[in-house]
Amino acid sequence: MSVIVNEVRRSTFLDSIVLMRISRQIAALSGVEEAGLVIGTPANKDILQEARILGADGDKAGPGDLIVALRANDDRAAAAALAEAKRLLDHPEISGVPTSENTSRSIRAAFQRLPNANLALISVPGHFAPSEARKALALGLHVLIFSDNVAIKEEVALKREARERGLLMMGPDCGTAIIAGVPLAFANVVPRGNIGLIGASGTGIQEVSCLIARAGGGVSHAIGTGGRDLKSEVGAITTLMAIDALDADEATNHIVLISKPPADAVAKLVLDRVAHSAKPFTICFLGAQDLRVPANARAAATLKAAAELAMGKILTNEPAQPPLLPFGRGKLVRGLFAGGTLCSEAQIVFGRAGLKVTSNVPVPGASPAADGTHLMIDLGADEFTRGRPHPMIEPAVRDRPLLDALADPTVGVILLDVVLGYGGHADPAGHLTKLLAARDQGQVILASVTGTDADPQSRHEQVHKLTEAGVIVTASNAEAAELAIRAIGG
Amino acid sequence: MLATSANSKLVDAARHTWSRTIPILRSGVLAGDFCRWHSRAEVAAVFKRSIFLRHDDAFVCLAAPSIGNGPLTLIAEFNPSGLRRGEPVSVTERDIAIGDTRFNFDRWELWRPPPWPRALEYGRLIKVCRSLAVRMTADAPAEGLGRIYGQQTATARIARPRVMRFESWLRDTLATDRATTNLSSAAVHDLIGMGHGLTPSGDDFLAGALAVLDALVERKAHAALARAITAAPHGLTSPLSHCLVSAAAAGHVGERLHLAVSAITMGDVDAAIASIRTIGHSSGWDMLAGATATLAVVAAANAA
Numbered sequence: 001m002s003v004i005v006n007e008v009r010r011s012t013f014l015d016s017i018v019l020m021r022i023s024r025q026i027a028a029l030s031g032v033e034e035a036g037l038v039i040g041t042p043a044n045k046d047i048l049q050e051a052r053i054l055g056a057d058g059d060k061a062g063p064g065d066l067i068v069a070l071r072a073n074d075d076r077a078a079a080a081a082l083a084e085a086k087r088l089l090d091h092p093e094i095s096g097v098p099t100s101e102n103t104s105r106s107i108r109a110a111f112q113r114l115p116n117a118n119l120a121l122i123s124v125p126g127h128f129a130p131s132e133a134r135k136a137l138a139l140g141l142h143v144l145i146f147s148d149n150v151a152i153k154e155e156v157a158l159k160r161e162a163r164e165r166g167l168l169m170m171g172p173d174c175g176t177a178i179i180a181g182v183p184l185a186f187a188n189v190v191p192r193g194n195i196g197l198i199g200a201s202g203t204g205i206q207e208v209s210c211l212i213a214r215a216g217g218g219v220s221h222a223i224g225t226g227g228r229d230l231k232s233e234v235g236a237i238t239t240l241m242a243i244d245a246l247d248a249d250e251a252t253n254h255i256v257l258i259s260k261p262p263a264d265a266v267a268k269l270v271l272d273r274v275a276h277s278a279k280p281f282t283i284c285f286l287g288a289q290d291l292r293v294p295a296n297a298r299a300a301a302t303l304k305a306a307a308e309l310a311m312g313k314i315l316t317n318e319p320a321q322p323p324l325l326p327f328g329r330g331k332l333v334r335g336l337f338a339g340g341t342l343c344s345e346a347q348i349v350f351g352r353a354g355l356k357v358t359s360n361v362p363v364p365g366a367s368p369a370a371d372g373t374h375l376m377i378d379l380g381a382d383e384f385t386r387g388r389p390h391p392m393i394e395p396a397v398r399d400r401p402l403l404d405a406l407a408d409p410t411v412g413v414i415l416l417d418v419v420l421g422y423g424g425h426a427d428p429a430g431h432l433t434k435l436l437a438a439r440d441q442g443q444v445i446l447a448s449v450t451g452t453d454a455d456p457q458s459r460h461e462q463v464h465k466l467t468e469a470g471v472i473v474t475a476s477n478a479e480a481a482e483l484a485i486r487a488i489g490g
Numbered sequence: 491m492l493a494t495s496a497n498s499k500l501v502d503a504a505r506h507t508w509s510r511t512i513p514i515l516r517s518g519v520l521a522g523d524f525c526r527w528h529s530r531a532e533v534a535a536v537f538k539r540s541i542f543l544r545h546d547d548a549f550v551c552l553a554a555p556s557i558g559n560g561p562l563t564l565i566a567e568f569n570p571s572g573l574r575r576g577e578p579v580s581v582t583e584r585d586i587a588i589g590d591t592r593f594n595f596d597r598w599e600l601w602r603p604p605p606w607p608r609a610l611e612y613g614r615l616i617k618v619c620r621s622l623a624v625r626m627t628a629d630a631p632a633e634g635l636g637r638i639y640g641q642q643t644a645t646a647r648i649a650r651p652r653v654m655r656f657e658s659w660l661r662d663t664l665a666t667d668r669a670t671t672n673l674s675s676a677a678v679h680d681l682i683g684m685g686h687g688l689t690p691s692g693d694d695f696l697a698g699a700l701a702v703l704d705a706l707v708e709r710k711a712h713a714a715l716a717r718a719i720t721a722a723p724h725g726l727t728s729p730l731s732h733c734l735v736s737a738a739a740a741g742h743v744g745e746r747l748h749l750a751v752s753a754i755t756m757g758d759v760d761a762a763i764a765s766i767r768t769i770g771h772s773s774g775w776d777m778l779a780g781a782t783a784t785l786a787v788v789a790a791a792n793a794a
Contacts, residue, residue, distance in 0.1 A: 020687070
């Protein structure tokens with residue numbers, strides 16, 4: 001059980017470097033999980049809260065006060081750390097942590113420092129990303145561009161250059177990849193195995209890789225391509241190179257492709273390449289109608305189905321009994337998703353059940369948002385994230401839409417996703433449950449948790465928080481959507 | 491009786507025999523105002539090269555020349571090691587007395603920054619922004635705002651959306667034709683008092699933003715930002731930092747920041763970074779983060 005300790009020093013002014021040195025020293029002590037020394041402004045209390053180290057004493061501090069905040073494994077470690085913090089504050093001259101950072105000024109300098117590196121991850125504002133990517137390519141590095149807002153012309157030029165050099169260009173807007181067991185950007189801690197994933201969708205890769213992991217399988221590599229790779233302009237350059245790579249990879253026995261439906265010509269290009277492989281494929285083009293796949297491939301309508309085909313077994317359905325809708329509530333379902341692909345998958349599940357569904361990001365067969373139908377909202381879409389971070393990083397993006405849904409008497413079921421892993425919010429379930437604590441027991445709330453117990457947030461702990469708050473948690477996003485349909489008698 | 495009187499005179503004489511008399515060499519505009527308006531103060535903080543004197547919520551910095559000139563700074567060749575926090579300070583327009591040390595104004599000069607240089611055209615400034623962003627990502631300290639896009643610290647998670655809201659606010663402010671806007675100041679207030687350090691990173695960020703707006707003669711946006719800062723509720727930041735960011739809102743920035751922003755607007759990234767490195771541990775980088783974010787928004791708006 002973690003222990004949070006705060007101490008407040010009134011009207012204390014210390015040099016910034018001293019505060020940061022002491023902060024690092026305390027954080028490095030045995031048994032200390034997190035530590036920070038900041039002045040007690042409201043904004044800094046937000047930061048301490050976010051770091052889960054704000055206690056009642058710290059919360060009472062004023063803007064001229066210094067807060068010493070820490071979280072430790074147990075009381076003993078907390079007391080020892082606080083004593084050390086006091087000693088260093090009383091004698092700031094004895095804090096002498098080296099301040100040099102293990103950073104380089106440029107990709108070239110970083111490469112000189114790590115000459116065996118073979119991949120550069122680029123996460124800078126979008127208009128700066130292409131020039132950095134070109135430098136990395138020139139050094140012979142594969143590239144993952146996390147940044148979005150890169151012009152599609154630049155993307156095409158970068159991917160062509162990478163192809164000419166025999167290098168993989170993942171992205172722009174590549175949110176997820178796992179290369180040789182190393183998670184990059186938003187990714188989960190999954191065991192290594194023999195299933196290779198290629199995805200234009202970050203949350204799609206996350207959901208499938210986690211379902212595989214929880215079913216006892218593992219992932220050889222998960223290669224993100226960026227959301228536009230299967231568009232006609234780009235022509236699946238990265239997807240085709242990724243298929244080549246996994247086809248040649250001895251550790252990969254089965255390859256899963258995940259994407260929104262590509263343009264017809266691009267789909268043909270990709271499926272022709274698949275047909276030339278000796279390995280089995282699962283093709284999950286979410287929302288594709290009448291998809292014809294080669295003999296060595298199977299088509300999956302949902303992410304869950306893709307994981308099942310890759311694993312060769314049906315994943316468990318839970319729970320068996322649909323929840324009862326409370327009396328007096330409407331029968332509409334409102335889905336509020338952090339993951340865009342999870343939103344698409346829910347629409348597909350509803351569409352396959354013959355239910356009319358609308359969305360701000362409709363899949364084929366669904367329609368743009370309109371009143372009076374089941375509504376699936378992708379909260380990662382531009383209208384929700386303009387000037388704000390993605391809801392996987394900042395779960396508060398969902399607060400207003402969730403409160404609206406809770407207050408809407410026509411809504412009987414609320415569908416949610418919680419996406420864990422590196423890069424995501426430290427405690428998305430905790431944030432949700434705080435918001436849900438004030439609700440009346442109106443709607444049925446269903447959620448899926450994309451993640452594993454080995455993730456930094458621990459799926460087990462996140463599920464526990466949600467179930468304690470009365471949320472019904474299913475094993476997959478598709479099952480949450482299926483259960484919602486059963487709950488409304490569909 | 492005679493002896494007693496003589497002793498008394500000796501005591502009086504001793505009172506005015508300072509063990510150290512140190513000339514103040516330069517004074518910022520607001521530092522001079524502090525000395526005119528307040529007759530007493532106390533030592534609020536003692537650092538290696540500077541001390542801060544406080545009267546209520548007003549501060550002045552008494553610093554060695556290596557700190558650099560500033561609007562709230564009095565420059566003198568001295569070593570603060572003998573001074574103690576909490577010591578009472580007597581202030582007049584002629585001198586500042588702390589214990590047996592007297593800082594006199596016998597031969598001081600007023601320091602003001604030079605006028606801003608003529609800026610490059612916006613297309614070239616966009617390239618400057620690009621270089622600055624790369625340098626910040628590589629070199630800025632982990633604790634500040636210079637590297638929030640590459641990190642998953644609690645500070646970065648809180649700061650990222652707030653910086654983005656500020657950029658959005660600035661875009662909207664630049665887009666409106668009115669001299670005064672009704673735009674919410676929350677995007678500015680959210681940054682005040684945010685982050686590590688004696689002057690929180692958010693305050694330094696805003697100082698950098700103000701300096702760039704001033705240098706680019708974006709008067710309307712500068713006034714809007716200054717209004718938002720001065721109208722901020724009391725208690726969002728520390729009294730000391732409030733004093734410094736208020737000075738920036740009034741158009742007064744320190745010598746090092748002025749040098750850095752001048753270099754930025756003339757396209758000399760190396761000179762800008764060199765100057766930034768001399769401002770505290772992370773404060774300079776936080777100022778640079780604000781300056782770069784602001785320059786990117788302004789340049790994009792004007793280049794479009």
